[in-house]
Amino acid sequence: MQKLKNGLLFPLLILLSWYLISQAGIFSPYLLPSPSIVWSSFQELLADGVLMTHLLVSLKRVFFGFAISMLCAIPLGILCGQSKIFHSYCWPTLEFIRHIPPLAAIPLIILWTGIGEASKLTIIFLASFFPLFLNTYSGIKNCDPKLLEVGKNFNFTQSELNKYIRIPAAIEQIAVGLQLSLGFSWRALIGAELIAASAGIGYLILDAQELSRPDIVIVGMISIGIVGSIIDYLFLHVLNLALPWRRKAVISDGK
Amino acid sequence: MENKNCLLEIRDLNKSFGDKQVVHNMSMCFSPASFTCIVGKSGCGKTTFLKMLAGLELMDSGTINLNANHHKIGMVFQEPRLMPWLTVSENITFASKNDTTLSKDKLPEILEALELTDAANLYPHQLSGGMAQRVSLGRTLFFNPDIILMDEPFSAVDYFTRQSLQRTLLKLFSQEQKTIIFVTHDVEEALVLGDEVLVMDKGTIKSAIKVDLPRPREASNSELQLLRQQILHAL
Numbered sequence: 001m002q003k004l005k006n007g008l009l010f011p012l013l014i015l016l017s018w019y020l021i022s023q024a025g026i027f028s029p030y031l032l033p034s035p036s037i038v039w040s041s042f043q044e045l046l047a048d049g050v051l052m053t054h055l056l057v058s059l060k061r062v063f064f065g066f067a068i069s070m071l072c073a074i075p076l077g078i079l080c081g082q083s084k085i086f087h088s089y090c091w092p093t094l095e096f097i098r099h100i101p102p103l104a105a106i107p108l109i110i111l112w113t114g115i116g117e118a119s120k121l122t123i124i125f126l127a128s129f130f131p132l133f134l135n136t137y138s139g140i141k142n143c144d145p146k147l148l149e150v151g152k153n154f155n156f157t158q159s160e161l162n163k164y165i166r167i168p169a170a171i172e173q174i175a176v177g178l179q180l181s182l183g184f185s186w187r188a189l190i191g192a193e194l195i196a197a198s199a200g201i202g203y204l205i206l207d208a209q210e211l212s213r214p215d216i217v218i219v220g221m222i223s224i225g226i227v228g229s230i231i232d233y234l235f236l237h238v239l240n241l242a243l244p245w246r247r248k249a250v251i252s253d254g255k
Numbered sequence: 256m257e258n259k260n261c262l263l264e265i266r267d268l269n270k271s272f273g274d275k276q277v278v279h280n281m282s283m284c285f286s287p288a289s290f291t292c293i294v295g296k297s298g299c300g301k302t303t304f305l306k307m308l309a310g311l312e313l314m315d316s317g318t319i320n321l322n323a324n325h326h327k328i329g330m331v332f333q334e335p336r337l338m339p340w341l342t343v344s345e346n347i348t349f350a351s352k353n354d355t356t357l358s359k360d361k362l363p364e365i366l367e368a369l370e371l372t373d374a375a376n377l378y379p380h381q382l383s384g385g386m387a388q389r390v391s392l393g394r395t396l397f398f399n400p401d402i403i404l405m406d407e408p409f410s411a412v413d414y415f416t417r418q419s420l421q422r423t424l425l426k427l428f429s430q431e432q433k434t435i436i437f438v439t440h441d442v443e444e445a446l447v448l449g450d451e452v453l454v455m456d457k458g459t460i461k462s463a464i465k466v467d468l469p470r471p472r473e474a475s476n477s478e479l480q481l482l483r484q485q486i487l488h489a490l
Contacts, residue, residue, distance in 0.1 A: 146336050149311050153330045154350040154398060164352045168340045245340050245378040 033215040041215040042222075050204070055223060057199040058189055061117070065124025065192075066185040073129050073181070074174060077136025081170070082162055094133070102126035103191050110195060120192035120200075127188030128181040135177025139170025172246060175239050182235060186228045261322065262287040262434050263308070263402055268317035270303055270458075277303045279458035281317070285402070288432040292449030294442055294486060300458040301438040305330065305404045308436070321402075329400030333407045335387035337379040343390050344375045350398040357397060365393045368427060385416035389423065396427065405437045409444070421448060425470055442486050443474045452482070454489040462489045 015035060021027065022034035029037065045051035080087045080094075102123045113119045143166045151161045193202025201220050208216035240246060261284035270278040277300040285291060295301050306312035308319060309330045321328075337346045347365055351357040366372045369389040379387060388408055395403055409417045425448065428435060439445050445452045452464045464482055466472075472479060 146332070146334065147338065149332070150336050150338075150349070150394075152311055153309055153328075154353060156353050160353050164349075165338070168338065171340065243340070245380070 030212060030214065033218065038215045038218045038222075041213075042219045045216070045219060051219070051223060054199055054201045054204045054220075055227060058193070058201040059227070061120050061124060061192065061200065062182075062185045062189055065121045065188075066128055066182055068121065069125050069128040069132060069181060069185070070178070072125075073132035073177070074136050077133045077174075077177075078140055078162075078167065078170075080133075081137045081140025082166065094130075098130050102188060106191070106195065115196040119195050120197070123192040123195075124185045124188050127191075128185040131180035131184055132174075132177040135180065136170065136174050139173030139177075140166050142173075143169045171243060175243065175246075179232065179235060179239075182231060183228065186224065186231070189224075260284070260286055261320070262289075263322070264318075264320040265308075266318045266320075268304070268307065268319070269315045270300075270307060270312070271315055277458050278307070278314075281459055283453070283460060285434055285436060287322075287434055290428055290435045290437065290448060290450045291453060292437045292439060292445035292451070293453045293455050294439055294445045294490070295455035296490065297440065299455050301440075301455055302333075302406055304455070305406050305436065305438055308402075309404055327398065327400040328402045328404060329395040329398045330404040330406065331388075331392055331395050331408045333410060335379070335384075335391040337382075337387055337390055337394075339379050342376050342378055343371055343382070346379065346390050347371075347393040347397050349394055354398075357399065361397060361399075365396055368396075368430075369393045369423060383416075384412045385420060388412060388420060392420075392424070392427075396431070400433070402434045402436065405435065407439055408437075410439070410441075417444075422471070424448065429470075442483055442490075443479075445486070446479050446482055447472045447474055452486060454486055456490065462486075464489075 018032075019035050022029070022032055033041075042051070076090070076094075080090055105126065106119075106123070109119045109122050113122055147165050147169060148161055151165045156164065189200070190202040190205065193200040194206065197203040197206075201224055205217050205220040208214070208220065263285040265284075266282045268278055268281040269276070279300075281304065293301055293304070303312055307314045309328055311330070338349065341349065344362060344366070348357070348359050348362055351359060363372070366375055369392065371386065371389055371393065374382065374386060374390075379390070382390065388411075392408070409420050412420065421444065424435075427433075437445070437448060442452075446466055449466055452466060454461045454464070464485060466479075466482060468476070468478060
């Protein structure tokens with residue numbers, strides 16, 4: 001309860017400052033609409049279903065982009081962490097691609113994949129791939145050699161060492177990668193929806209900008225923040241259910 | 256030539272790390288159902304020697320011969336080395352992942368012998384140091400090796416836990432009749448536990464001292480004190 005109180009302090013302070021500044025009329029409502037205008041826009045967008053429609057489109061994109069990223073990054077991270085040969089072939093290329101921001105590739109992505117869903121998924125994929133890949137790789141690579149010795153003592157083969165020790169030991173770090181990657185997917189969404197989108201929360205924000213409706217822009221931004229936080233909370237909850245030893249660790253830490 | 260009384264025979268074992276020779280021309284024989292303790296100062300090569308026996312470290316030269324019918328060697332490490340994602344029961348039966356001949360029916364018996372029945376479903380981070388080390392011992396017992404190598408397994412626990420673990424180990428030794436090679440830097444522990452104490456220094460065995468005293472032994476026993484002086488003198 002105390003944590004919740006502490007966490008609410010800054011948002012309330014920001015809201016109060018925002019209210020006072022807009023009441024004082026320091027900025028024009030076209031630059032900074034008051035909280036009450038934003039609240040009414042939020043209610044309108046919610047009532048006519050516009051906000052939910054755009055959010056669902058964006059969520060679908062994030063989900064598919066993140067899923068593709070997961071399917072590629074986890075196996076590749078495991079392979080790179082396990083095999084020095086595979087690592088030596090892949091690492092320089094991946095290291096090179098890692099430094100190119102996905103937004104810099106937009107012109108080429110449009111050229112190759114068109115302006116449909118594929119281009120948006122590609123950007124989300126590129127943004128979310130590396131946090132997950134690098135965490136998976138690091139989790140496998142940095143497996144405690146003392147645990148591996150236990151398996152070797154029981155005559156485990158390399159594939160058994162991987163299956164029963166390296167991968168389970170890396171799961172917590174893979175989970176960190178998943179959490180980061182999910183955040184990056186959500187952040188890349190606006191970039192993805194810059195590409196000739198006709199729906200999605202990014203489109204809603206850009207459209208509002210063109211219509212000079214900063215209140216809707218703020219509604220869009222706050223919605224992204226809230227949905228992102230809810231997804232993160234749900235993800236951690238699922239993670240604690242899936243990894244019971246982690247859950248119990250959290251419980252005992254909190255005592 | 257193979258010695259028939261030896262379960263494990265070592266000849267001219269050598270190991271170096273760079274210029275430093277850690278194990279130097281070691282030769283010895285371990286009989287079945289014997290409890291041998293190896294004492295020595297830190298860095299004298301005890302752990303490297305055990306790791307070579309366990310197949311976790313390659314030797315430079317020499318031979319390690321195991322009696323043909325007894326080929327399983329299990330090791331209990333200095334730290335419990337439990338898999339954090341597995342419960343106590345799952346950690347104990349860990350060896351069954353690759354050896355399907357190991358029956359999980361043995362689990363309740365091992366849990367009971369090590370007083371871990373109530374902790375069967377706990378995770379390693381919920382255990383005390385002594386409990387974790389008992390799980391580690393249980394994991395090796397479940398593997399059912401012919402020879403158990405123990406590398407200072409009780410060094411990280413407090414005095415009372417150590418006493419309790421020593422009693423448990425001796426009880427299991429008398430029941431299971433395994434061959435135990437126990438490395439320690441604690442001379443009294445070696446004398447309380449072992450049938451024989453090997454004094455190791457600079458990668459070789461300096462002397463072998465028989466401890467022909469009935470168990471349980473008290474560290475304050477006068478004969479034990481004499482042997483203690485003998486070992487300290489050799490070190």
